[in-house]
Amino acid sequence: MQHSIVRLAPQVGKRVCYNGLVIGSLKLTGAPCETRRALSSSVRRCNELTNEKAKAAAVGPHMKDSSLPPVSLPPGGDISSGGHHGDWVLFHPVYSPEELKAVEVLRRDATCLSDKVAAGLVQFARWGYDLVTGYKHKEIPPEANMTLEQLRKEGYLLDDKQWLQRILFLETIAGVPGMVAATLRHLQSMRLMRRDNGWIHTCLEEAENERMHLMTFLTLSKPSIFFRAIILGAQGVFYNLFFFSYLISPRTCHRFVGHLEEEAVLTYTKCIKEIEAGRVPEWSDKPAPQIAIDYWRLDPNASLLDVIYAVRSDETTHRFVNHSLANLETEDVNPFALREPDMHVKGKKIAFDRDEAGQYFKESREMLRLKDS
Ligand SMILES: [Fe+2]
Numbered sequence: 001m002q003h004s005i006v007r008l009a010p011q012v013g014k015r016v017c018y019n020g021l022v023i024g025s026l027k028l029t030g031a032p033c034e035t036r037r038a039l040s041s042s043v044r045r046c047n048e049l050t051n052e053k054a055k056a057a058a059v060g061p062h063m064k065d066s067s068l069p070p071v072s073l074p075p076g077g078d079i080s081s082g083g084h085h086g087d088w089v090l091f092h093p094v095y096s097p098e099e100l101k102a103v104e105v106l107r108r109d110a111t112c113l114s115d116k117v118a119a120g121l122v123q124f125a126r127w128g129y130d131l132v133t134g135y136k137h138k139e140i141p142p143e144a145n146m147t148l149e150q151l152r153k154e155g156y157l158l159d160d161k162q163w164l165q166r167i168l169f170l171e172t173i174a175g176v177p178g179m180v181a182a183t184l185r186h187l188q189s190m191r192l193m194r195r196d197n198g199w200i201h202t203c204l205e206e207a208e209n210e211r212m213h214l215m216t217f218l219t220l221s222k223p224s225i226f227f228r229a230i231i232l233g234a235q236g237v238f239y240n241l242f243f244f245s246y247l248i249s250p251r252t253c254h255r256f257v258g259h260l261e262e263e264a265v266l267t268y269t270k271c272i273k274e275i276e277a278g279r280v281p282e283w284s285d286k287p288a289p290q291i292a293i294d295y296w297r298l299d300p301n302a303s304l305l306d307v308i309y310a311v312r313s314d315e316t317t318h319r320f321v322n323h324s325l326a327n328l329e330t331e332d333v334n335p336f337a338l339r340e341p342d343m344h345v346k347g348k349k350i351a352f353d354r355d356e357a358g359q360y361f362k363e364s365r366e367m368l369r370l371k372d373s
Pocket residue numbers: 171174209210213264311315
């Protein structure tokens with residue numbers, strides 16, 4: 001099973017250098033301490049993720065730097081050509097066929113007050129999202145003998161335009177949290193004059209990945225002025241709300257995003273099922289947009305369905321990463337700065353708890369150490 005990693009700037013023709021956390025042959029132990037976080041029921045403990053030596057080792061070569069053949073620069077290069085090249089430069093996974101099918105719809109049960117708040121807010125956001133995109137969850141009665149047109153007319157099924165509307169709205173919002181989190185951690189690192197421990201890049205990668213979902217689906221249709229106006233308002237409200245919430249409780253915000261991504265995985269899973277059942281015939285044989293073939297390194301003959309499988313895997317990554325980050329202390333080292341588990345883990349497990357994250361980080365450093373020796 002192959003889990004390749006995109007390390008190159010597609011269509012830019014040069015290696016992107018990543019600075020991350022890194023290696024050291026450190027033996028780590030930690031003494032427990034008892035400080036409680038605001039809005040969190042978790043007790044702070046020191047482990048591999050908080051150890052000062054681990055933080056001091058947070059510089060150097062990055063596992064994601066392992067070489068792949070360079071991507072050739074496409075013809076053209078006119079600076080005024082509309083910015084179609086170099087639209088993405090950050091790390092994102094490229095999935096094997098087995099990984100694409102390994103995704104499961106999972107739910108995390110809220111256990112403490114802040115988790116319940118995060119889960120409740122997502123349910124509220126889901127209600128607003130369904131309202132704005134005109135979606136009503138209606139099961140098709142087993143005895144119903146209706147045509148596709150009748151099922152759509154009665155609100156049992158969405159047509160391709162409704163699906164696209166729903167996806168576009170989701171993706172315009174989904175790109176906000178990663179950028180806010182990265183911004184605030186970047187500012188905090190400078191303001192407090194201390195290291196970030198690898199969170200900023202993972203948050204930026206998520207934001208770029210979500211924006212690429214949007215860029216991909218925008219090739220299918222141009223949104224109306226009315227839709228753009230709704231997005232303008234929604235982004236203005238959501239960005240500011242998330243910004244101030246992240247200042248108060250970063251952990252609750254990552255939990256919120258984890259639950260939001262559960263909904264995204266659910267939505268794309270439903271979309272995949274509908275296409276495969278022939279209920280969205282407009283998309284049955286639709287080819288993948290070129291931007292998606294380039295971004296996910298798809299087969300040149302890939303279909304839109306292949307793209308949606310890849311997008312769902314990305315959402316699964318965000319679900320796993322954000323729920324895992326929400327299980328950490330904000331000063332901990334980001335366990336995914338060096339590498340990420342593949343979809344056979346991320347697709348079937350909702351998150352790493354703090355001890356698992358610490359162990360994973362330790363293993364990653366050991367792999368890098370062996371690789372370098
Ligand atoms: Fe997305």
